Amino acid sequence: MKAIGLLDYLPIDNERSLFDIDIPKPIAKGNDLLIEVKAISINPVDVKVRAPKEKKEESPKVLGWDASGVVVAAGEECKIFKTGDEVYYSGSITRPGTYSEYHLVDERVVGNKPKSLTHGESAALPLTSITAWEALFERLRIDPLKKEENELKTILIIGGSGGVGSIAIQLAKWAGLHVIATASRPETKSWAKDLGADETIDHHQSFKQQLKTINTAEVDFILCLNNTDQHWNSMADVVKPQGKICSIVENDKPLDLNVLKSKSVTFVWEFMFTRSMYNTADMIEQHLLLNDIGELIDAGILRTTMNKRFNPINAENIRKAHRLIESGSTIGKIVIENFE
Ligand SMILES: NC(=O)c1ccc[n+]([C@@H]2O[C@H](COP(=O)([O-])OP(=O)(O)OC[C@H]3O[C@@H](n4cnc5c(N)ncnc54)[C@H](OP(=O)(O)O)[C@@H]3O)[C@@H](O)[C@H]2O)c1
Incomplete structure (x- = not known):
């Protein structure tokens, strides 16, 4: 499957800071859902994790902690979602990120995608x-x-x-x-x-x-x-x-x-990864609150914060978005839609 990864932690103007890769499609087990990613959004945490340093990775590290997509498989412990459901989520900082065509996420931190929004408009929302x-x-x-x-x-x-x-x-x-x-x-x-x-x-x-x-x-x-x-x-x-x-x-x-x-x-x-990082007993609260946010969106009380969109999801567009986030002056959210 297509993904975007890094091996070295380099300034964003270096083409090797984030590059297109091909990696095996993962398999959903336990509480995990396998999601076909339709859109992602970029956050300052992506830029902080990617920040230039001496460290090197032995296999490509995939960043990204916002996605909207469709469930294509569910692990044997999953009780909330099934194949075909449209979802949006941020995931866990301790696991591979969403810059990939297919992505594994624990269903307890996943919400129903707002029905009135496109995948792009939804991907702007979960982490924030x-x-x-x-x-x-x-x-x-x-x-x-x-x-x-x-x-x-x-x-x-x-x-x-x-x-x-x-x-x-x-x-x-x-x-x-x-x-x-x-x-x-x-x-x-x-x-x-x-x-x-x-x-x-x-x-x-x-x-x-x-x-x-x-x-x-x-x-x-x-x-x-x-x-x-x-x-x-x-x-x-x-x-x-x-x-x-x-x-x-x-x-x-x-x-x-x-x-x-x-x-x-x-x-x-407040650290929004606390629940997924420590596998806290109340992890399901993030599923519930994402559902509440979706309902408030569909009721017209809240609206998407997407303010810029790029297409397709590839290294070039993700580098462009990282450069904008690094400026510290973005307004709302930057979304990237569709693997080609
Ligand atoms: N703890 C967590 O769970 C968590 C979750 C999400 C984000 N974060 C962190 O929270 C921060 C904000 O995230 P974000 O996604 O909202 O960032 P962002 O979208 O990159 O924020 C950009 C905005 O910051 C404003 N800004 C620039 N300098 C500022 C200053 N000195 N004081 C106040 N505002 C300033 C700018 O407004 P003007 O152009 O008007 O100056 C700009 O519109 C990041 O450091 C991020 O890593 C933490």
Whole structure:
């Protein structure tokens, strides 16, 4: 089967950084489904895993953690899906990725593909939707059903126009929150507003000063989707006493937890691969939440975050997408459709 892999970790302009390969089609066993991949999307994690380093692989490593496709075989333990079902999922960081014509995934982290979307539009969603859902409704413990209570609360979403921000804004609005998103350019500000953000502020300027101009002294929740080091002190500054902060981006320098103490602020990490990486007992939650996201899409409450699409799925187009993600200024998601 066709796939795209790497042996050396090279700068993206090197054609050997990701190249077309032919590898054996895998066989579904146990809880695994074999998926015929119709579309993928590219995430910053792909770029982080591929980042140049000395390490070498003995056989091609396949990256990619978002796909939409069709079940073509199911392992003997599978109970949820059957051959012919259309699905979308992110998968596991500890297993080969989705840059391949056929792909194995544990059915407990797979959802029903939204019926109203194409495979491309669906592939934009799984990794970022799982991240945003878990961050908002599990880590920050916002109850999406308590809309009246949530209407009195404000969330600051840092990095509002990126892949995760684009779905987090929509989910936070669905839950009833007042949403302030950060965006630094006219096109990212209007993207965030179109998705439902009530206000935008610039992540390159003081949060405190800008919040003052929109009559907001402090915020109940902060979801940090970019550069935790840069935003750490500003977050401590504008979070309400007893408020909550969730970050999804690893820090490069030690973080000073003391700045949160006098306000008794809760800080929590979100890592969407935790469940699949540690095979946690509640792994099935990702299947359920992807189904919920699909239903909200089909009901017209959420929309796809796809903003750019390439065709076909090959090394050249994947390298193009990695180059764009490396720029740090993509808006929404980049999708690649169809093996030729
Ligand atoms: N923990 C997890 O489970 C998890 C899951 C998904 C992603 N992540 C990580 O989360 C980060 C964001 O992912 P993503 O897919 O949303 O990224 P992305 O789509 O590449 O984000 C691009 C956006 O980031 C904004 N941005 C650039 N510099 C910024 C800054 N200093 N502060 C705030 N925003 C800034 C840009 O907005 P402007 O153009 O307006 O500046 C741009 O629209 C990545 O580091 C990714 O690896 C973690």
